[in-house]
Amino acid sequence: MMKINRKIALGFAGLLALLAFYVNQPVSAQGSSKELIGAGATFPYPLYSKMFDAYHKGKGVQVNYQSIGSGGGIKQLENKTVDFGASDAPLSDEELKAMPGQVIHIPTCLGAVMITYNIPGNPKLKLTSDVIADIFLGKITKWNDKRLTSLNPTAKLPDLAITVIHRSDGSGTTYVFSDYLSKVSNIWKTKPGTGKALDWPAGIGAKGNEGVGGMVKQTPGSIGYVELAYVIQNNISAATVKNKSGNFIEASLKSISASAAVKLPADLRVSLTNTDAKDGYPITSFTYILLYEKQNYGDRTMEKAKGTVELVTWMITKGQQFAEPLLYAPLPKEAAAAANSRLKLVNFNGKPLM
């Protein structure tokens, strides 16, 4: 009996030690610059994990990135439990004000939202902004609607009901898409508006890019919106979209990068949708890394702050080579330069970190 008791006690002690170790871990991470913690957007996760893997191999710094969603990333940064956050949409003025310190936005790459559809015969489709808005508002309900046939005179468009498929989960993809529609349609702007989740006037919801892509692939007569990577990987049709300058643009890494060739505001918080760029695809956005301008908060060390800035600098320079193979559009030169000068503001007790 005593023996068993001792064994149990030993087990408990072991468990306690393990627990203490586990609890202690983030604390020790606070001090070391060999390990950085980030959290946020799911969209750039495949790119970030590739980047961080390469960074670990090259510089010996381990980066632990949790893709819990932009909302979660912002919350973690607000609570100062991570070294950097990540978000697809820039923080709004209100959100910025609610943060405990000045937050810097650093774009790392670009993403695009593509209009994908399932029409028997698989014709190539050209769309304009007002037609896209009216389809998703539920005003154009048939594929052989006059406005669609006059845009696509050569395509065979059937007498088939349009089924709109949108995201059911809150997502940056929906944010970018609704931001675009709000810019091009006044009706859309008042209702449903711009957001990560909307009160949709038409259609059915599916979870995630893969959910929307899968549902479009399955449902004849459907139309949906997904990230570029899902169109290429699933080999589904996507429409060319007329941009502000009047050119029909096919979404490609080149035309997505081109959309950022515009004058950027000083703080880099910008919506790229409906871009002025001539060759730019109109439904694109930056995805951002977020970090505090004043890095000397909590019990952060100078070393740690420096490690964070070095990592982000690397991401917008050498790290960019990993974007294209993974179907992310790299930053155009001007944007990378703007981001770099923005990073120079980041300081520790007034001392610049790069």
Add this chain to the structure above:
Amino acid sequence: MQLQVQQTRIIRRLKIREALFHKTLSLSAIILIILLFCMFLTLLVSSLPSIKALGLKFIYGNTWDPVSGEFGALSFLVGTLLTSLLALLISTPFSLTIGLFLGEYYPKGWFSALLKNAVELLAGIPSVIYGFWGIYFIVPIVRSLEMKLGAPPIGVGIFTASLVLSIMIIPFSASLIRLVISMVPVTLKEAAYSLGATRFEVIRYIIIPYIRSGLSAGILLALGRALGETMAVTMLIGNTQALPHSLFATGDTMASVIANQFTEATGKVYFSALIEIGLFLFVVTTIINIIGRNIIKRFES
């Protein structure tokens, strides 16, 4: 003398051990109650901002618009109750027949063991797998049915979700029904047989009346399970935030709207409104569970 001292020592040690054992058991029981209470409290406190901002409109409102900050959960409540009740309606005849077959006709033997295990295995399948199976197997069938009926051929919706949900909840009611059927006293059944009753008559006039409350308890347990089911329903219901106007219409449930929107919910009232849906669901399932327990208790006494 020495023997007596030793005896009392042993008895004292045993008593201490007994008390210690008793305390450990009651402690774990109490911790569970505290945990449940704390969960309720957390939900309540976290949903205070939305309770204050929205009031009763949260329950009767029909618009869920995170952009304008209008949150009404009525369509989710209707979607949840509709899919759950429909699933119950579809599954109950199957659970009853499975229960009768296993409890009355073949209580022993390899085939009944196989069937019993198969039914219980249904409960162990992760719900995301039911969702996948629904998308690739049930949805095309429902879609062709919709085309024949002239409904829009979407495939997903209230009907599809209820159909898959009904399969998911069969094991819960079937196991309980089988159990109560096997508890029907043999003397009662034999008395009926001796009076010349047929097997069907025994089931109709002896077994069914005897297990009535156990039957309802099984159905209520299955209902509780259906109310909280999230993943499979989210994948199959279409996630439309509107009151469903037909059986094939798309809808949304309380659990799936939480799963869908929680990760990206920014804004105080939005976040807290989602938690209030959780609170709402908690209360509804608790009430149903309490009713179920009471019925079981009546059956046992």
